[in-house]
Amino acid sequence: MRAGGAVQAAIDATAGVGAQMMELARRLYPLNRSLTGDGVRETLRILEETLPLERIEVPSGTTVYDWTVPPEWNLRDAWIADSSGRKLVELAASNLHVVGHSIPVEARMRGAELLEHLHWLPESPMWIPARTSYYDPAWGFCVTGEQRESIDPEADYDVVIDSTLDESGSLTYGELVIPGELEHEVLLSTYVCHPSLANDNLSGIVVLAALGRALREIELRFTYRLLFAPSTIGALAWLSANEGGLDRIRHGLIVSCVGDRGALTYKRSRRSDTEVDRAAAHVVERRPGGSVRPFVPWGGDERQFCSPGFDLPTGSLTRTPHGQYPEYHTSADDLSLIGAAELADSLGVLAEILDVLEGNVVVERTEPRGEPQLGRRGLYEAIGAGLPRDIEESRQALLWVLNAADGETSLLDVAERASLPFAVVEDTALLLEEAGLIREHER
């Protein structure tokens, strides 16, 4: 066994990690990301300043399972102007103003026709909705209620969307493998296809990037694979390219919506009780307000990773889940919705989950008959330095680990059964190993 808590320690050693993540989110916020295009590439390029990502380009037209990679979309400019030339809506004000993957338009049209291409939120007229049309050739603008009201059905408007849909383009994703002692992998993924939206997207990107930097600093048992890919088809493109190696993936976590002020939420994998499900539940349930939810086949890329042909042990960590906060997929999901403290808290929880996975070994007694005499080995003194509650937990852990060390029971089994924090069980197991009473059982 090695000392536990290494991932958490690596993060704790990064001074101001929450502020660093906010700073990165601020840099990434103005980029116009979409399913394809230069916004994703620029996002990955910025991440590459601190993480040596491998960038993969999947050509437009490539078939991945039941899907086809669409033409690459880039947007130079867009606006709606009235007949006097006054711009009523312009891209420069918000990336969200243009429906993602809109086909190019340059036309003068009646307000009545233009209104058919406008999206707005009658219940939240101050906010601009976020909309996409990746697989249907369409165009549209997303506007505030006030902008929508300003369109006169009888008047004429100049409408420009200066976009390109390039059949010879590609979809881009980034990947990083951080090798550990084992070939077995932990897959950590987030999507990179949302334009200026902070919690739903940037929070996942910046937390995963910070985690990747920490993981590169330490000795690891598992090999870690970080994936920054556009959602759905990006995940499918990765699955398609890596089908031969999927049996190496022992644990997976999808990270998104981790910067808002809501409590932590873990959504189980399709298999529901895999080791990562148990590790995440153990950690999240101990957090104030933390909740663990059953698998449902909607949400993020668990729809792909947990589809029956793959059924990977992949859960999802969020704070408030997708679609369950009012600002979701609107311009109100801006940088004010996320905070350095919340990002740091989410990163800490991820680290704690990974520390459980890293440290979850099976132990066995060197002499399993009867209870060893602990007093003469100085073990009670060794755990007597902490707070009274911690001492009590450690004393319980001592007896639990000794009793559970049968060559079949893991340290997480012990923590669950004894309702003790994993770290206490792990620290106690290390003491017992040092005292020669238990050893790691090779699984």
Ligand code: ZN
């Ligand atoms: Zn989203």
